[in-house]
Amino acid sequence: MLEQQIVNAISLGSVYALFALGFTLIFGILGVINLSHGGIFMLGAYAALLLLTRVNLPFWAALPLAMIGAGLLGLAIDALILKVLRKRGAPHLMPMIATIGAAILMTSLAQGLFGSETRRFPIDLFDQENLTFGSISIPLLQASITGLSVVLMVLMIWILRRTRLGQALRAIAESPRAAALLGIPVERLFHLTSFVAAALGGAAGILIGLSFDAISPFMGQPMLHKGIAAIILGGLEAVRAAVLGGLFLGATEVFAVTFLSSEYRDALSFGLLFLVLLWRPQGLFGAAATRSA
Amino acid sequence: MLALHRISHHFGGVRALDDVTLTVEKGGIQGLIGPNGAGKTTLFNVITGLFRPSEGTLSFEGHNLLQMPPHRIATCGIARTFQNIRLFSEMTLIDNVVVGMHARLAYGTLGWMLRTRAFRQAEAGARQQARQLLERVGLAGHDNELAGNLSYGNQRKLEIARALAAEPRLLLLDEPVAGMNSTEKNEIMSLVKSLRQDHMTVLLIEHDMRFVMGLCDTLAVLNFGHVIAQGSPAQIQANPAVIEAYLGQEESA
Amino acid sequence: MDWSSWWATYSTLVLSLGVYGLMALSIYLTLSCGLLSLANAAFMGIGAYASAIVTLQYEGSFPAALLLGTAAPAAVALLIGVPVLRLSGVYLAMATLGFGEVVRVIALNLEITGGPLGLNGIPLLTEWWHVLLALVVTVALLQALRHSKVGRAFEAIREDETAARLMGIATERVKLLAFVLGAAIAGLAGGLNAHYTFTLSPGNFGFESAVDILTMAVLGGIQGVAGPLLGGALITLLPELLRGLQEFRMAANGLILIAVVLFMPQGIWAPLRFRRRPGK
Ligand SMILES: Nc1ncnc2c1ncn2[C@@H]1O[C@H](COP(=O)(O)OP(=O)(O)OP(=O)(O)O)[C@@H](O)[C@H]1O
Ligand SMILES: [Mg+2]
Secondary structure, eight states: OHHHHHHHHHHHHHHHHHHHHHHHHIIIIIOOOOTTHHHHHHHHHHHHHHHHHTSOOOHHHHHHHHHHHHHHHHHHHIIIIIHHHHHHTOOTHHHHHHHHHHHHHHHHHHHHHHOSSOBOOOGGGSOSOEEEETTEEEEHHHHHHHHHHHHHHHHHHHHHHHSHHHHHHHHHHHOHHHHHHTTOOHHHHHHHHHHHHHHHHHHHHHHHHHHHTOBOTTSHHHHHHHHHHHHHHHOTTOHHHHHHHHHHHHHHHHHHHHHTOTTHHHHHHHHHHHHHHHHOTTOSSOOSSOOOO | OEEEEEEEEEETTEEEEEEEEEEEOTTOEEEEEOSTTSSHHHHHHHHTTSSOOSEEEEEETTEEGGGSOHHHHHHTTEEEOOSSOOOOTTSBHHHHHHHHTGGGOOOOHHHHHHTOHHHHHHHHHHHHHHHHHHHHTTOTTOTTSBGGGSOHHHHHHHHHHHHHHTOOSEEEEESTTTTOOHHHHHHHHHHHHHGGGGTOEEEEEOSOHHHHHHHOSEEEEEETTEEEEEEOHHHHHHOHHHHHHHHHHHHHO | OOHHHHHHHHHHHHHHHHHHHHHHHHHHHHHHTTOOOOOHHHHHHHHHHHHHHHHHHSOOOHHHHHHHHHHHHHHHHHHHHHHHTTSOHHHHHHHHHHHHHHHHHHHHHOTTTTGGGOBOOOOOOOOHHHHHHHHHHHHHHHHHHHTSHHHHHHHHHHHOHHHHHHTTOOHHHHHHHHHHHHHHHHHHHHHHHHHHHSOBOGGGGSHHHHHHHHHHHHHHOSSSTHHHHHHHHHHHHHHHHTTTOGGGHHHHHHHHHHHHHHHOTTOSOOGGGGTOOTTO
């Protein structure tokens, strides 16, 4: 029973972490709170749904294609909105408002195109099998969701920590101007970051859609709140902290439902969030004020 | 008047200030010079409370500045300008100067809510005085222009007016003539000289040696966070350690 | 159409114009101090619930209800302001967004707030002149503030907090004042709002309304009290103006936000625009 809950916590937490990771990438590297990340997440899920049901692609093809679609959307937001504001040196408020606008637009577009009702992925995507490890048995679906998000996160962290690209990105996170002086193509990497972050957001949307068996135009907003919660809990500016924050949030929710009641799920996690804000604004796992990707 | 005793301040591994002991005597104009990165601005930031030094003591007219937040230090009688100009650029010139008087405007909450007589008198007086200060620094007639529209040199002048508005007893000027032409430099020089009559004490950072030597009574030289020399301008010019420090900079530059 | 039937049709709209004008002013106040706070909708909610509980469950008088509706969010703002205002910029925005969610979740779970169903049957006590009076007093207060040392301190903090502090401004206290005053105005608006809408529910004061209110201030401009009032009126009238496009109201909102940020960053009402002399 407890083992099962731990598995559930890791599974939910890893998807939150995946969402938060994209959000943090934009925050750390572009220095922008991208409030349209929830919208991208939602449209990613719809893109996969269309590819699966209308185009009849298999899941392994639909997932990367939908991620690319989400990534292109993120790229468009960067090129059409964020870039303009960067050039102008606009204050923090501006990208936030513009991306809220984009999020609202995406939600109502999705409502118009797909309707307001909840949709589902086809049920036969995954076998109804269980993987068993000793006393724990995990449905294949849940194992795949967890596995996929862990793979994506590890890949991202590896890129950031171990590659030259990651080094360049960390330099930009430190100071875009200094990075430009070093000859790093800052604008191109801003675009790339926006693309990758949005692709991760889209992937999170597909995985959450699978995990809760529900896709709706309104799924982005609550997820955005969870992403914000995860990042505040973890620590605003570090990738590692965002991942830990996501896992922590997932665990809180799962255990709140198990040991208290489902009504207290949000109350507990947001209450916790608030306490963290009051006592440790830099987050539970965040290093002090350093910016690092 | 101002006494720093064994002050050290580190940024990560960089020892921006290392065991600095320095006093500023009342009434004089003291210069603080040293090569780029010597720690001069850091010293100003420590005095004004922006940085808390890792070691040492700091007092001003008997007050322990290390226990005060920056705004209290300011109201104690220390005002400053900034090397990288920090004006309120979307505010008018006159409002910039009046902000400098913030702590001196004594009306309370009820005063501004009800626009009492005391309030109106204080505000009118403040504007009047601000206009005089603008005139004094050579910015008369531009009262209602936005500070951001001023030329570089005029922005430096406005910063000085804003600092003077607080009627400080100690004025800290961080490179007041950087980027100015020689006419403007002469204006600032006579302005700073005229502050003696107001019994104001000045501590100023400047790279322009003609300006510093022509103006200051005493000088202190910082290099790599250490005070390497103190004395009159003539003594400093003859000091081998100082010459060494500046030559070292020339070579590496 | 005679007066009484016109009023019967449009009273809610007219009262909303005033109430959202107040909300726009409340966020203008915090923005003018450089605080990117998105908590105002939550403060409105606290005010609305507090005052509705007074009239509905304790049969208190309307003035008492409004008083509590103003005081309760101000007290909450005072409490959370001290730690939260240590954050700045985007961090503060995140934190206040989180706070808004906390308030919504609390309203959803408490008995006294009626849980997910909210409160119903709130007496209809708000008259047009109450709203007008609240608006006039608030505008007068904000104008007086703007032309005092406190208003200048707000502006100075918004432009450069460090420089402001070194001018002797007790920035923490001034920011707290802006935060608390903004909460009080939002609470008053909430109290007035509760007593003409008949019902309240936790969803009324969530993220969407926080965004709506922000839109009002940004669309109108925050260089004076006229901007937010104008923005508040436009956003409140928008559904009327776009009648028949109801589902696209949100889409229009989104587009307006993007367009304003890209093409009119200072908002509609921007007198400073004309102060800038070209060429320098
Ligand atoms: N906020 C900071 N964070 C990290 N390092 C800093 C910071 N401010 C200054 N430094 C470092 O401290 C040292 C002293 O800097 P400071 O600005 O005090 O020099 P300075 O004497 O004013 O030089 P300049 O004449 O160029 O203005 C430098 O090595 C600088 O890089
Ligand atoms: Mg310096």
